[in-house]
Amino acid sequence: MSEAVAHDDHDHGPEKGLMRWVRTTNHKDIGTLYLLFSLAMFMFGGAMAMVIRMELFQPGLQVVDPHFFNQMTTMHALVMVFGAVMPAFVGLANWLIPMMIGAPDMALPRMNNWSFWILPFAFTMLASTLFMDGGAPAGGWTMYAPLVLQTGDAFPFLIFAVHLLGISSVMGAINVVATIMNMRAPGMTLMKMPLFVWTWFITAYLLIAVMPVFAGAVTMLLTDKFFGTSFFNAAGGGDPVMFQHIFWFFGHPEVYIMILPAFGVVSAIIPTFARKPLFGYSSMVYATASIAFLSFIVWAHHMFTVGMPLAGELFFMYATMMIAVPTGVKVFNWVSTMWKGSMTFETPMLFSIAFVVLFTVGGLSGLMMSITPVDFQYHDTYFIVAHFHYTLVTGSVFSIMAAAYYWMPKWTGNMYNEKLGKIHFWLSAIFVNVLFFPQHFLGLAGMPRRIPDYSVQFTDWNMVSSIGGFGFGLSQLLFCYIVYATIRGGEKATDQVWEGATGLEFEQLPSPAPYHSFNTAPEVK
Amino acid sequence: MAEGKHSKTVTMLVAMVFFMSGFSFALVPLYDVFCEVTGLNGKTAEGPAAISKAQVDTDRTVKVQFLTNLNNQAPWKFKADVYEMKVHPGQMYETSFYAQNLTADKKVAQAVASVSPGLAAEHFNKTECFCFNEQAFEANEGKDMPLRFMVNPELPKEITTLTLSYTFFELDKLAKQ
Numbered sequence: 126m127s128e129a130v131a132h133d134d135h136d137h138g139p140e141k142g143l144m145r146w147v148r149t150t151n152h153k154d155i156g157t158l159y160l161l162f163s164l165a166m167f168m169f170g171g172a173m174a175m176v177i178r179m180e181l182f183q184p185g186l187q188v189v190d191p192h193f194f195n196q197m198t199t200m201h202a203l204v205m206v207f208g209a210v211m212p213a214f215v216g217l218a219n220w221l222i223p224m225m226i227g228a229p230d231m232a233l234p235r236m237n238n239w240s241f242w243i244l245p246f247a248f249t250m251l252a253s254t255l256f257m258d259g260g261a262p263a264g265g266w267t268m269y270a271p272l273v274l275q276t277g278d279a280f281p282f283l284i285f286a287v288h289l290l291g292i293s294s295v296m297g298a299i300n301v302v303a304t305i306m307n308m309r310a311p312g313m314t315l316m317k318m319p320l321f322v323w324t325w326f327i328t329a330y331l332l333i334a335v336m337p338v339f340a341g342a343v344t345m346l347l348t349d350k351f352f353g354t355s356f357f358n359a360a361g362g363g364d365p366v367m368f369q370h371i372f373w374f375f376g377h378p379e380v381y382i383m384i385l386p387a388f389g390v391v392s393a394i395i396p397t398f399a400r401k402p403l404f405g406y407s408s409m410v411y412a413t414a415s416i417a418f419l420s421f422i423v424w425a426h427h428m429f430t431v432g433m434p435l436a437g438e439l440f441f442m443y444a445t446m447m448i449a450v451p452t453g454v455k456v457f458n459w460v461s462t463m464w465k466g467s468m469t470f471e472t473p474m475l476f477s478i479a480f481v482v483l484f485t486v487g488g489l490s491g492l493m494m495s496i497t498p499v500d501f502q503y504h505d506t507y508f509i510v511a512h513f514h515y516t517l518v519t520g521s522v523f524s525i526m527a528a529a530y531y532w533m534p535k536w537t538g539n540m541y542n543e544k545l546g547k548i549h550f551w552l553s554a555i556f557v558n559v560l561f562f563p564q565h566f567l568g569l570a571g572m573p574r575r576i577p578d579y580s581v582q583f584t585d586w587n588m589v590s591s592i593g594g595f596g597f598g599l600s601q602l603l604f605c606y607i608v609y610a611t612i613r614g615g616e617k618a619t620d621q622v623w624e625g626a627t628g629l630e631f632e633q634l635p636s637p638a639p640y641h642s643f644n645t646a647p648e649v650k
Numbered sequence: 651m652a653e654g655k656h657s658k659t660v661t662m663l664v665a666m667v668f669f670m671s672g673f674s675f676a677l678v679p680l681y682d683v684f685c686e687v688t689g690l691n692g693k694t695a696e697g698p699a700a701i702s703k704a705q706v707d708t709d710r711t712v713k714v715q716f717l718t719n720l721n722n723q724a725p726w727k728f729k730a731d732v733y734e735m736k737v738h739p740g741q742m743y744e745t746s747f748y749a750q751n752l753t754a755d756k757k758v759a760q761a762v763a764s765v766s767p768g769l770a771a772e773h774f775n776k777t778e779c780f781c782f783n784e785q786a787f788e789a790n791e792g793k794d795m796p797l798r799f800m801v802n803p804e805l806p807k808e809i810t811t812l813t814l815s816y817t818f819f820e821l822d823k824l825a826k827q
Contacts, residue, residue, distance in 0.1 A: 232656045299663045303656045333666050341674025356678060360721070360760045360819030362696065367681045371674060434688045434768070 138640050147242070150234035151640065152219045153536070158241050159216025160529070164605065166208030166248065167522075171598050173201040178560075178594035180577050181587050194577035195263035196255065202266035206383070207290045208248055210517065213525045214386040215240075215297045218325050220536060222301060224630035224638060225319045227310025227647040232303035240296035247289035254279035265575060267376070268343065270357035270368040274350050284347045291336040298332035301325055310629075312649035316407065319628050323410050324389030327417045331378045331385075334421075339375035342368065366431055373424035381420045383517060385413055387484075387524035388455060391477045393628070394531050395459050398474035399466030400625040405458040412451035419448045429500045438497045445495035449488070456485055471623070472546035476527035479554050480520060487515030490565065505575075508568025514561045526553070526604065533611050534618035535630055538637030541611040549607060552600035559593030692768040697782060699775035699800075704740040707803045711736050714801065717815040718747065724820040725752040726759070727792065739803040747780065749818065750792030757787045758821040766813045773802035774812060784821060 139145050139154065146158060176197045180188045189197070219237065223230055231237050254261040259277020262268070268283070276283065305326050309318070318326075345356040346368070355361025357368045388409075396403045403409065425433060425441040433441075459481050468474070490512040494500050503509060534540050563586035568574075572583045579587065618636040630638065633647045685693060714737055716730035727750040737743055751757045761781040765771040776782075780795035787793070801812065 233660070295667055299660060299667075302663055303659045306659050307656055333663055334670055337667050337670035338674040338677075341671055341677075345675075345678075359762050359817065360821060364681070364685075367678065370681060371677050374677070437688065 156220030163213035170204035228308035251286040298329035310646040320392035321389030404461035473531035483519030506568035511564035539615035556596035692765040706740040751787035
């Protein structure tokens, strides 16, 4: 039992043994479960990426057969999106939102337990398809009909896994909204909330709005395959293109679900190490809300080549370009926060600065693709692969790592090894660019995505990219070790942890944060 | 328990979830309406058009091209008897298509029509078409299938060429899938 709660007469510490983790309703335990699960999935999805890069190391078919290659690309995406990035942010939300707004726990602790424990079952179902007749789903994570209907025994497993993941995220989102709406400490007005809380608040609404649409779309796939409906079957009066519209109506807000909390993380870290308050707080809130709104009206930019009236292409082109405005506001604000600040460069700050620079690279290639006529060239090439990996790896994943380094001392009470953290950062930052930057060139030169073999003129950059991939993959083993070592021990962290850190979790709670915190609401200035 | 004070929020959020689930299915009819308005996909009517006595516009000639496709490389022969016709809007024309089942099994097939450019689809009126019904074929049977159509004089002036494309879907195979 933690010393810090000793004065709390009706409190008790965690249950002993393994059942603690199964039965827990404590937001910190559940946050830990989410984060560790996400790290495991990150390594699992990463292993599949290594298979992909191994096969693409040189032209010709060397390591795996094309069908297995397609299973790898499909499963890599599903695992990384739904298993690594989304649960990591839910884990951060669980740990941080109650501490940041001065609440004792999440609003619905039992549902919280349930929303986590659905995940291992969903991913067991999904991973088990690798061993089935016909293999795992191989039609791409976007599950386009009619191709996905050719999936073998894995098909119903894929659909039900997606249903479970959807239920889990929707429950998590309901919990976040209820917590933020009803459990803020007195004085914690909406416009005083840390940006991480704000971005999650908006993300949760996005989840509630689009996960049911995704569930609906995959249910239609299921009935098309097994119950003779023709939602996406032209012979029965349906339309395969409609699947793409419904999918991307979910899919585009989904990409913001994976990046908005990252904006929140970076907006917490940069002011700390620049030792200046965040520049333009309220513009950050409004920018986040506008990005969320715009995300609902740009979906068809994923399908410019599918055949659309000219007016449609123009509408989606201009709407997409408009997203650059609020995103630009954010980047400007982060840079202005650093301007003339007394900056120091600890690992979380390094990851955050890399986030700002490299996410902007991904944002700029996104702006290029929003131009309809040039998208006809980029569509389904490695340029797209480079673009979304810049936003998702150097964007979302880097922000998650920054968050882990930034808050781990608060969670565990121990400082991580700064030297190893810096080595991890530099290895990751260099290799990730070796990995993904050449893919821009490959895409512009015309290399299509989702192929196991390619023309010889693409050899050199693919080899470079694969070397970057192996380097980036191996560097993450170091991250696993750093996390393990920090949980086990290390130099004790101070209560404030970082010199410039602000917020309730750093100002009013000891390190490590006690098992039960803020049973009486804190004073908010 | 603490649930009490959250029940209003949670009810509202769960209602949103149900609303959006319903919305995902509502997108299906909405999509059809949207396609009709914009002419997306060039879907033609699924039943016969009423025979109308439109004014024949002999001053205007529109080229109508016929395309035939097989879905999934199904074992069929499917072709148009003529590949191209020059027609006057408002006049009724007849042509035919030939399809043959190349297997030793009974088959049922369905042709799905699509017109390009999409905005012309609503002005392409078929009074008789083999695509209105499923077509049954005995083993190795081949047959001529008629199409009677008229191009509506309201067809926008700038459209001078229409392409009617048929895709032949084998239904038995779909049922077995």
